[in-house]
Amino acid sequence: MTRERYAALAGLLPQGRVLLDESMARHTSFRVGGPADALAYPGNAAEVAAVVLWCAQRDIPWIVIGNGTNLLVRDGGIRGVVLKLSERMHGIAVERNRLTAQAGASLPATARAALAASLTGLEFASGIPGSVGGAVVMNAGAYGGAMEQVVRRVEVMAPDGDVRWLDGPEMRFGYRHSRCAEERLTVLTAEMELEAGDTDLIGARMSELAAQRREKQPLNLPSAGSTFKRPEGHFAGKLIEEAGMKGERVGGAQVSELHAGFIVNLGGATATDILSLMERVAGTVERRTGVRMEPEVRILGEDL
Numbered sequence: 001m002t003r004e005r006y007a008a009l010a011g012l013l014p015q016g017r018v019l020l021d022e023s024m025a026r027h028t029s030f031r032v033g034g035p036a037d038a039l040a041y042p043g044n045a046a047e048v049a050a051v052v053l054w055c056a057q058r059d060i061p062w063i064v065i066g067n068g069t070n071l072l073v074r075d076g077g078i079r080g081v082v083l084k085l086s087e088r089m090h091g092i093a094v095e096r097n098r099l100t101a102q103a104g105a106s107l108p109a110t111a112r113a114a115l116a117a118s119l120t121g122l123e124f125a126s127g128i129p130g131s132v133g134g135a136v137v138m139n140a141g142a143y144g145g146a147m148e149q150v151v152r153r154v155e156v157m158a159p160d161g162d163v164r165w166l167d168g169p170e171m172r173f174g175y176r177h178s179r180c181a182e183e184r185l186t187v188l189t190a191e192m193e194l195e196a197g198d199t200d201l202i203g204a205r206m207s208e209l210a211a212q213r214r215e216k217q218p219l220n221l222p223s224a225g226s227t228f229k230r231p232e233g234h235f236a237g238k239l240i241e242e243a244g245m246k247g248e249r250v251g252g253a254q255v256s257e258l259h260a261g262f263i264v265n266l267g268g269a270t271a272t273d274i275l276s277l278m279e280r281v282a283g284t285v286e287r288r289t290g291v292r293m294e295p296e297v298r299i300l301g302e303d304l
């Protein structure tokens with residue numbers, strides 16, 4: 001059934017690939033998640049539009065992803081089409097102090113391109129494992145920096161295929177939020193304005209931040225980074241640790257012993273394990289402190 005339903009998709013992407021019943025565990029940094037009915041690798045805006053409009057005409061759900069580093073896909077997988085941009089839309093160009101990256105470009109690669117051009121401003125992003133598109137949508141940030149500080153304008157596609165550029169203020173950036181989430185806009189390209197800097201200083205700052213991450217974050221185990229958003233006036237990791245939940249386990253999912261803000265997959269975790277652990281952690285923290293923590297990870301798909 002799936003095969004017949006999605007057979008025509010391949011024809012929309014002459015140079016690309018369409019994978020059917022593709023396990024999302026292969027496309028998420030948590031390494032969990034059931035199969036997507038179809039996963040497509042578009043190579044340009046026209047191909048993105050062709051797939052999105054094809055889906056819309058058939059009432060088939062669709063979603064765009066980047067590197068899957070902020071996703072928790074449920075064990076039953078995703079009905080409809082996943083468009084993954086990081087495979088073929090990952091170009092990066094630098095002209096003077098302006099860096100233009102396609103949505104699928106990796107953020108660390110983009111930060112390295114800035115370093116190579118002696119441009120400062122993206123040091124904060126050098127260790128965030130997402131794509132440029134995912135980082136713009138989430139307004140990703142770390143160590144006092146955030147995408148909103150460097151993004152000058154963004155090329156977006158509306159669900160009807162209309163493509164336009166939005167400048168920084170039009171993006172309505174907030175904490176881990178942008179207009180894209182409100183209007184289902186697909187990020188195609190981001191233009192960033194950086195400043196001329198000293199290559200050695202930029203490189204040194206990136207190394208320093210990488211060392212801090214290695215020391216404080218469980219980078220050796222699959223995760224999706226911070227599980228919960230920072231509640232106003234608090235730090236999620238600290239609240240979880242103070243609630244005695246560090247090391248807490250459900251199946252193969254564990255609150256990291258190194259950083260309580262991360263849930264890690266010890267091997268063989270299911271999405272159900274992770275979701276149960278998230279509920280247990282949030283419930284315990286709320287009963288103890290009255291603070292309700294909201295997930296930062298985007299939860300997709302259906303249960304088994």
Ligand SMILES: Cc1cc2nc3c(=O)[nH]c(=O)nc-3n(C[C@H](O)[C@H](O)[C@H](O)COP(=O)(O)OP(=O)(O)OC[C@H]3O[C@@H](n4cnc5c(N)ncnc54)[C@H](O)[C@@H]3O)c2cc1C
Nearest residue numbers: 066067068069070130131133134135140141142186187225
């Ligand atoms: C070890 C680790 C450390 C991390 N550290 C940080 C950190 O310091 N700071 C931080 O902010 N985050 C951090 N993260 C989380 C994650 O890397 C960021 O949120 C990142 O921006 C997500 O990008 P992505 O391409 O992986 O997005 P995905 O996980 O693929 O998608 C995230 C959301 O964006 C949407 N999306 C993705 N691409 C597009 C697009 N082109 N157009 C429209 N919608 C799109 C998806 O539908 C989804 O809703 C960390 C994650 C890990 C695993």
